[in-house]
Amino acid sequence: MTYVTSQPISTRCAEPDTAAATSFPKRSARRARFCATALTGATLTFAIPQPSFAQPTAPPAAAAAPNNQTAPATPDQSASSGKAALPDFVKKDDTQWPTASQNAANTRYSPMTEITPDNVKNLRVAFTFSTGLKNGEEAAPLVVDNTMYIVTPWPNYLYALDLTKPGAPLKWVYKPNPDRAAQGVACCDVVNRGASYDNGKVFFNTLDDYTVAVDAKSGKQLWKTKLGDINNGETMTMAPLAAKGKVFVGDSGGEMGVHGWLTALDQNSGKIVWRAYSTGPDKQVLIGSDFHPFYKQDQGKDLGVSTWPPDAWKIGGGTVWGWVAYDPDLNLLYYGTANPGPWNQEQRPGDNLWTAGIFARDPDTGAAKWFFQYNPHDEHDYDGINENVLVDMPVDGKTRKVILHPDRNGYLYVIDRSNGQVLQAHTYGPVNSTEGVDLTTGRPKINPAKETKLGTVVKDICPTASGAKDWEPSSFSPKTGLLYIPHENLCMDWENVQVNYIAGTPYVGANVVMKAGPGGNRGELTAWDPIQGKPVWQIKEDLPVWSGTAATAGGLVFYGTMDGWFKAVDAQTGALKWQFKTGSGIIGQPIVYRGPDGHEYVAILSGVGGWAGAIVAGDLNPKDPTGALGFVGAMADLKQKTTPGGMLYVFSLPNT
């Protein structure tokens, strides 16, 4: 049988684009640089007696407020205990796991206490379940009403497992049949980061830009709403947040020149209630009279247009593929916006608002309340999408409602979540692209030696495009008051190249090669004290830590490594208490729940992939270290350390 070439058999048809540049490609000499990666192999835990990073201090809360806004401050328990605490609205006795981050404060903390540092050594497999897929399993399982829900990478199956029966057999599977072609516009493996449950419905996104509501009991589709177009380079990979009768979802595609947005859908009808774009005129960004950004540079009309070259905002990224948080007491929604596009910063002079920052919005109307930009005119792909963990903590003797945000740029921000004031910004990993954060403006001090340039290879920029930390979410324990940050220790060489915009194709404009950071270990787990603004302990890992963490009242922190070890460490000391080798590298999000038998269970999806693991999931060739946007350079050995394959592992103590 033969086919004739006059018929396209791809559903992705890049349209002729009149905006495409026509200059004959000035192919500057790219000499791919293979960066040998020093490997430590061993896992080390050590206490940190002194902060080893630059520690700028916050000015007094009111003194730095250019617009005279101050946070409401009330003395309470957290101030007197001297520790950060869970916000009041977080249910303190919730032993289920109803949304990817467990709750709308994104704390990933379970009050279960059965499994402890003393008995965790007895943990053993309770049951397993194969997803049947070989792409990266980044999702968190959900547990609600004795049912576990798992969303897979493309083709985005939703499995429901019956936890009341031995071996947790399949209850039903829902298959949304996403377009195959969507795989060709997903920048960093065809992942999905999980679902969200509310009012008897499970909500999740498909790679080809639908949000779906499925009846939690029957597995029947209730509605399916199209939100984007793969022919514009848009995909959806994030875990929604279902809250207040709505589902909040955002898009991916910051490497494809898309126009990023967050959208609120009605939980019952699936109708779009509002959509807020991340760039463009105030009308599209839903900026109105309620908008009070803390810093002066963010105050003004249509800054989402004027901080770009003409029309560049339309293809400027600012996607919303990370974590949405919600504070019902303040009635504010929080989420980060991703990098501006293209990566080649010389093609988009200006601050590029409202990319690489955080929005606070009214969840009912979408109206923007405040915004803060971590990385004005980002030059290194430092998305602002990392998790925002909502805690209450003492600042100068008063409790303040804050956000803890470990940014891609390497700084752990403590932000007053009522008004967007930055209270602290300390580095939690090696940083040389900037030299501290000016707390009077919130802006990082750019290191000119690490600015990216056309035709010039700028060497050893830290952190990498993937950041000191990427999407992989931290957890927070009110018992210890510490944030458990899974992250990377990588640096990179970067060369800007001219790039043309062709809708539905990559819009990047940089050759990047990543490599291990100082010390040679590529990953770290850091326990961070937000009061002191410094690490308490750190675990060095050979490979980037691309899994989330979960913390328990029992005094443990769970996480996984890219070579497949699932680990439990003491939340106080970081001492390794238990580990189990799963079948593939772990890039998922651990969860902890109470089973139908009343006992504590821990679950994790194993299955390597994602951006960091693309070399395995996509069978890439390490001889070209620029592959997968430069991550191949840092992961040349991963194929020798793990193989693909998605599998759920659930653990419990014996005789449970």
Next chain:
Amino acid sequence: MSSRHGPRDSRLFTYVSIGLVAGVAAFVAQQSLAEGTPPPNVQKPLNVPVSPLFPNGGAAPPPPTQVKQYEGNPTYIAAGHAIFDHYNCSGCHFHGAGGMGPAFYNDGHFIYGGRLDQIYASIYQGRPNGMPSWAQIIPQQEIWEIAAYVKALSEPSQQSAAGSPLPLPTPAISGGNVENGAALITKNGCGSCHEIPGIHNATGTVGPPLTHIAGRAVIAGVMPNTPDNMTAWISNPQAIVPGNAMPNLGLKDNDVRDIATYLYTLR
């Protein structure tokens, strides 16, 4: 921002380049394109099998004539390499490793077939798991060039030197004198038209800047950047691209060699 023009300009420019190399046929293509008609053969289908299975004793049809014309031809491979970035192919496949799309460092093992016409068909038609259909964007001749480059990348010999995914110029010229080359560049006033690093007052903007000239894939828009092509170009540019703005300077062979030697220090 990049300069923005319509796609037709792009095609025209490329067709001009190709026409100079490939001769009259391509020149006709350029003419017809300039008159707003599609390039020849735009709707003519190729018989390209995507499967190696031929039930009942069938066989693959013979490859079309283009396979012989394009495969392994350094000029077309270099041209294909140059436009590989232009159409953002490198955004998915990078420089052989792969990323969103599969690796081309694959020892010839393509999902949809590694024959040149099969690679051509994959680009032209697209493929179901995410390869876009480029038929409406890229002129067919350029698709052949990209296919020739991709095929060259997939050869095992291309993967021995890490990160050198093409027949790269070998910018070494034996016997050349760098210092004399620099002196000759100054004496002949090359800097009045070109920006040339290391040469005093060489800030001309008439011709292209010669920064990084040692690493460029193509010179004069039409030739792979090899020492022979470089010396031929400097000796007699009007013979290679008649009517272009670069004058014949009447240089002696040794002088040309020294000038090229200097230029190849500009990495």
